[in-house]
Structures are given as structure tokens and as C-alpha cells.
Amino acid sequence: MALLRISSPHAQRAGHRTSWVMQMVILATVPGILVQTWLFGFGTLINVVIACLTALASEALILLIRKRSVAFFLKDYSALLTAVLLGVALPPVVPWWVTVTAVGFAIIFAKQLYGGLGNNPFNPAMVGYAIVLVSFPVPMSQWLGHTSLTTSGETLSFLQSLQAIFHHLPSIDGYTMATPLDGFKHKDLLDSDAAFNTIPALQAASVNAWLWINLAYLIGGLGLLWLRIITWHTPVAFLSGLLLMSGVFYVIDPSLFASPVFHLATGAAMFGAFFIATDPVSSCTSNRGKLIYGLGIGILIYIIRTWGGYPDGVAFGVLLMNFAAPLIDYYTQPRSYGHSKAKKGLKFGEDK
Amino acid sequence: MTMKMSAQTAVADDVQDPSSQSTDSAEAKPTANYAEIIYNGIWKNNPALVQLLGLCPMLAVTSTVVNALGLGLATLVVLVGSNIAVSIIRNYVSEAVRLPAFVMIIASFTTSIELIMQAYTYELYQILGIFIPLIVTNCAILGRADAFASRNPILPSAIDGLMMGLGFMVILVALGAMRELIGQGTLFSDMHLLFGDMALHWKLTVFQNYPNVLFAILPPGAFIGLGLLIAGKNYFDEKEKKRIAAAKAEAGPAESKRVRVTGQAG
Numbered sequence: 348m349a350l351l352r353i354s355s356p357h358a359q360r361a362g363h364r365t366s367w368v369m370q371m372v373i374l375a376t377v378p379g380i381l382v383q384t385w386l387f388g389f390g391t392l393i394n395v396v397i398a399c400l401t402a403l404a405s406e407a408l409i410l411l412i413r414k415r416s417v418a419f420f421l422k423d424y425s426a427l428l429t430a431v432l433l434g435v436a437l438p439p440v441v442p443w444w445v446t447v448t449a450v451g452f453a454i455i456f457a458k459q460l461y462g463g464l465g466n467n468p469f470n471p472a473m474v475g476y477a478i479v480l481v482s483f484p485v486p487m488s489q490w491l492g493h494t495s496l497t498t499s500g501e502t503l504s505f506l507q508s509l510q511a512i513f514h515h516l517p518s519i520d521g522y523t524m525a526t527p528l529d530g531f532k533h534k535d536l537l538d539s540d541a542a543f544n545t546i547p548a549l550q551a552a553s554v555n556a557w558l559w560i561n562l563a564y565l566i567g568g569l570g571l572l573w574l575r576i577i578t579w580h581t582p583v584a585f586l587s588g589l590l591l592m593s594g595v596f597y598v599i600d601p602s603l604f605a606s607p608v609f610h611l612a613t614g615a616a617m618f619g620a621f622f623i624a625t626d627p628v629s630s631c632t633s634n635r636g637k638l639i640y641g642l643g644i645g646i647l648i649y650i651i652r653t654w655g656g657y658p659d660g661v662a663f664g665v666l667l668m669n670f671a672a673p674l675i676d677y678y679t680q681p682r683s684y685g686h687s688k689a690k691k692g693l694k695f696g697e698d699k
Numbered sequence: 700m701t702m703k704m705s706a707q708t709a710v711a712d713d714v715q716d717p718s719s720q721s722t723d724s725a726e727a728k729p730t731a732n733y734a735e736i737i738y739n740g741i742w743k744n745n746p747a748l749v750q751l752l753g754l755c756p757m758l759a760v761t762s763t764v765v766n767a768l769g770l771g772l773a774t775l776v777v778l779v780g781s782n783i784a785v786s787i788i789r790n791y792v793s794e795a796v797r798l799p800a801f802v803m804i805i806a807s808f809t810t811s812i813e814l815i816m817q818a819y820t821y822e823l824y825q826i827l828g829i830f831i832p833l834i835v836t837n838c839a840i841l842g843r844a845d846a847f848a849s850r851n852p853i854l855p856s857a858i859d860g861l862m863m864g865l866g867f868m869v870i871l872v873a874l875g876a877m878r879e880l881i882g883q884g885t886l887f888s889d890m891h892l893l894f895g896d897m898a899l900h901w902k903l904t905v906f907q908n909y910p911n912v913l914f915a916i917l918p919p920g921a922f923i924g925l926g927l928l929i930a931g932k933n934y935f936d937e938k939e940k941k942r943i944a945a946a947k948a949e950a951g952p953a954e955s956k957r958v959r960v961t962g963q964a965g
Contacts, residue, residue, distance in 0.1 A: 444910075448912075456923065478914050481913055481914050481917065482911075482912045482913045482914040482915075483910060483912075483913075484913075
């Protein structure tokens with residue numbers, strides 16, 4: 348099948364340079380990073396630094412092998428953006444080699460082997476995340492808990508975070524706990540009310556911590572909307588897909604399924620909606636396409652969260668819809684101005 | 700050089716398009732070029748890297764060296780056996796029923812191998828499971844039977860089967876080693892399943908305290924590993940091509956000096 352050739356979708360942002368767009372997206376993650384640091388200690392910041400160094404090194408290495416201009420491509424900040432997104436997505440005390448594997452894989456395999464920025468069919472950050480999530484399930488499930496709920500009762504200091512990341516920290520179990528999504532997934536036979544009363548990960552403090560993180564990313568995402576770097580279609584469709592699915596099942600059986608608010612305010616909902624799904628290269632390009640694409644991700648996330656094997660499904664939902672994005676674009680070509688009928692797909696034998 | 704190239708292309712065409720087999724199936728090549736058969740099987744037309752045949756077992760069972768070697772050996776034996784048998788009957792089976800006949804032959808050999816493995820390497824037989832009977836459906840075997848053995852005498856057919864099987868096995872083992880090394884940090888673990896008690900201590904622990912990389916053991920890791928192997932082969936081929944072109948250019952153009960020959964390097 349001949350796919351539509353839409354040239355450099357990442358470079359068509361109101362006449363701005365790619366590097367400006369990438370810098371703005373990185374800046375928009377700052378509120379989220381600050382809240383994560385406030386709640387979970389310096390681990391996130393250290394992760395981001397490790398990720399950035401790995402990203403620059405692996406990008407430069409591959410560019411050298413491919414005999415491309417290293418400085419030119421490093422200065423477009425796209426590798427750094429991938430690194431920052433991965434750095435905040437990984438748990439704050441994940442060992443350093445997990446971060447390095449994720450970022451190296453994202454840059455080398457998911458981005459450069461396909462031809463670099465603009466040619467990658469999959470979101471590099473999510474490919475890296477999915478690889479380490481599949482490969483190292485134990486460190487990837489070690490999220491820190493809210494201080495009032497963990498046995499140690501305090502956040503990790505900067506030194507402790509460093510120690511946890513680069514060296515084994517024996518007391519780490521006093522700081523970690525399941526995320527609310529993980530807790531809800533493993534409530535087993537409890538009904539929702541009992542689960543929210545008894546499981547530590549579902550206590551108000553824990554759920555509120557994740558609410559704060561999601562609000563911070565929502566603010567950053569609204570900033571991106573205001574700068575017109577992203578359009579409203581993908582995030583709105585993404586969140587409505589999640590809202591729709593969780594709403595329907597919550598109405599059917601509130602004792603078994605979590606409320607829509609819980610689904611929108613935990614995990615990577617806002618981060619995924621505004622920062623991951625809106626990646627211009629691997630998502631759909633037409634506005635109608637973006638609506639379908641976002642809706643698909645939202646529905647998939649709910650399915651994976653509720654019936655899948657992993658507590659959160661943003662990475663897998665995004666990757667699955669990345670597969671579908673070219674096909675969706677194919678059938679949602681916009682009507683060109685002055686033409687009466689939108690062209691929907693191509694017929695067999697039609698020359699394009 | 701040109702002669703050799705055209706001969707190779709002819710063989711390649713035969714392999715890629717078995718349906719093109721025409722009425723001259725009985726025609727045997729006057730002298731079999733064994734060097735070329737060996738080169739084709741191991742490198743130029745490698746079933747795993749170039750023809751990409753038998754992908755299913757290749758991706759499914761190559762999580763360790765011993766699994767890869769077990770299936771590689773089984774495929775090798777079936778390939779040699781079926782090539783010899785097909786070559787023997789090549790002048791007596793009519794065009795219309797040749798494919799069913801080939802499949803029957805391959806299935807018989809596969810069943811024998813399956814029974815042998817069940818008798819002597821029972822644990823490996825259980826690990827490989829469905830992929831031993833599935834050797835019947837390995838396109839590499841039917842492809843060789845139809846494209847080579849059905850139109851060549853016995854000895855060249857046997858050599859061809861051996862070389863194609865070796866080519867397949869080498870890649871299988873390379874992929875198995877890659878995945879075992881990245882996935883578990885070891886090499887040659889559990890080799891006693893295939894070689895008995897003498898192989899109990901063959902296991903090499905390359906990395907101590909290695910966190911298992913599950914991704915490399917799962918099928919997606921096999922796809923990426925195979926992709927890297929193919930890329931490596933293409934890289935060497937490209938380098939070799941350039942080297943030959945450079946050597947040719949050094950020898951000097953045979954044509955008149957006045958003529959500018961731009962496309963010569965290719």
C-alpha cells in the first residue's frame with residue numbers, strides 16, 4: 348500500500364523552527380517535573396540528566412556512523428525531548444542502566460534506524476519505555492509512595508536518590524509502594540469502596556499526589572495548546588475516550604470499576620494526552636484523523652488498565668495506535684479548499 | 700566474472716520462483732559447480748538471511764543456543780535426506796504430482812527425526828514442541844526440493860541440502876547465541892539436553908549478576924536480532940562490492956582514454 352507522503356509534520360508549526368518547538372515542549376514538562384520532584388524526591392531530575400546524556404551520546408554516535416552532520420541534528424533538541432519524556436516517565440529510583448537502555452533503544456532503534464527525526468513510525472520515548480517495561484518488570488514497578496503512607500515517612504534526599512539509582516540502597520523498600528493504578532488492579536476480590544479504604548496505594552494522600560502530577564502536566568499541556576504547538580484534537584479525543592470507557596463501566600458496576608475521575612487523575616493520563624500522543628511525527632496529521640487516533644488511545648488505555656497485564660497502558664496504547672496512524676490518515680484526508688467532496692482513501696487501480 | 704554472475708543469477712531466479720520450473724526439469728547440468736553450491740548455501744542465497752524462509756521456527760525457538768542448534772540439526776538432516784530422495788525419484792514423478800510427492804518425502808523424514816529426538820533427546824524434544832513437526836512446512840526444504848533437487852543428480856543435491864542446511868543452522872545458532880547472551884548473560888546453557896552428560900559444564904556465564912532482559916528472549920527480540928544479522932550481511936556484501944569495483948578501477952579501463960566512463964564504478 349502506498350502511504351500518503353506528508354512531508355515533515357514536525358516542522359510545520361506556524362513557521363517556527365523545529366528546535367523552538369522542541370524547546371517549548373521540554374519547557375512545558377517543567378511543572379510536571381517540579382511536582383514529581385516535590386513529591387518523590389530528586390530521582391526524577393537525576394533520571395532526566397542521565398537520559399539526556401545518553402540521548403546526546405547515542406544520537407551523536409549514530410549520526411557519526413550514518414555520516415550526517417552531528418551538530419546540526421543535535422541542535423534540533425528532538426533527542427533531548429525524547430530523553431526528558433522518558434526521564435519523567437520512568438520511576439524515580441529506577442537503576443541507571445534501565446534509563447540508559449530505554450533511552451539508547453529509543454534513540455538508536457526507534458528513531459535513527461528508521462532515518463532520524465520525521466521518519467520514525469513509532470514514538471521513540473514510548474518504544475524505549477515499553478522495552479524496559481517488558482524486560483525489567485521489577486525495577487519498573489518500584490514507584491515511590493507519598494511520605495505519609497510509606498514506612499520511612501520521608502522523601503528520599505538527593506544523596507539517597509543518587510545512591511538508589513547508581514548503587515543499591517538497602518532501605519529503599521521503606522520508600523516505595525504501588526501506584527494507585529497498580530493498587531486498584533490488585534484489589535482482587537475487594538469491591539471499590541473497601542479497596543479505597545484498605546489498600547495503602549489507594550489512600551487519599553497517594554491518589555492526591557498523582558492528581559497533583561496530572562494537574563501539573565495538564566498545565567504544561569495547556570501551555571502547548573496556547574502556543575499552538577499542538578492542536579486540541581488529540582488530547583481531547585484521548586481524554587474523552589478514557590472518560591467514555593470508564594464512565595460506561597462505572598455506571599454499569601461502580602463496585603468493580605474505578606470512577607472516571609480516578610482514571611483521568613492517575614497514572615500517565617494527562618502526560619500521555621498532551622505530551623506523548625501529540626508527537627507530530629508518529630501520530631495522525633489530519634484533524635479528523637487526530638480525533639480517531641486520540642479516541643483509540645483512550646479506549647485502549649482503559650482496556651489495558653482494566654483487563655490487561657500492566658497497571659497503566661499509555662505506552663502500549665500509543666504504540667498500537669501509531670501502527671494505525673498511517674491507515675487513519677489515509678481515510679481522513681481533509682477536503683481541499685474549492686473542492687466539493689473530500690477524498691476518502693484510494694480505490695484499487697487508481698493512480699496516485 | 701560475467702559468466703559466473705549470470706550462472707548465479709540463474710540459480711537465484713530458480714530459488715525465488717519455483718513456479719518458473721519449466722518442462723526441462725529432467726535436464727541435469729553437465730558439471731555441477733560445487734564451489735558455487737557451497738557459496739550459495741552458506742552465504743549468497745542463505746535460506747535464513749537472504750531467502751528469509753523458515754522464519755517461524757527461526758524466530759520462535761532461537762532463545763538459546765541449544766534450542767537453535769537442536770532445530771538447526773533436525774532441519775539439516777531433513778533437508779539432506781529430502782534432497783537426496785527427491786533427486787532419486789526426479790525422473791519418475793510426473794510434473795502434476797511432484798509437489799505432493801515432495802511433501803510426502805519431507806514429512807516422512809520429519810517424522811523420523813521427530814521419533815529419533817523423542818528417543819534420544821526427550822527434554823529438548825519437549826522444549827522444541829510443535830516446531831519439530833512444523834519442519835515439514837519449512838519453505839526452505841520444499842524450495843530446495845523443487846528448485847534444485849528435482850533437476851540435479853544425487854551428489855550435487857546432497858551437497859546443496861547440506862550447505863543450505865548449514866547456512867540455516869549457522870544463522871539459527873548465531874541468533875540463539877545473540878539472544879541468549881543479551882537475554883540471560885550466558886552462552887551454551889543446558890547443552891546437555893543435546894550432547895548428554897559431557898556437556899553439563901559447557902555453560903559460560905559471560906556476565907555475572909545479569910538482570911535478565913526479557914525482551915531479547917521474547918519474539919520481538921528475535922526480529923530485531925535477525926534484522927541486525929541481515930544488516931551485517933548487507934554491509935559486508937556492500938563492502939566487498941566496493942572492494943571489487945576499486946580493484947577493477949585500479950586495473951585501468953580497457954577502453955580508449957578519450958571516452959569518459961562515468962558508470963564504470965557500479
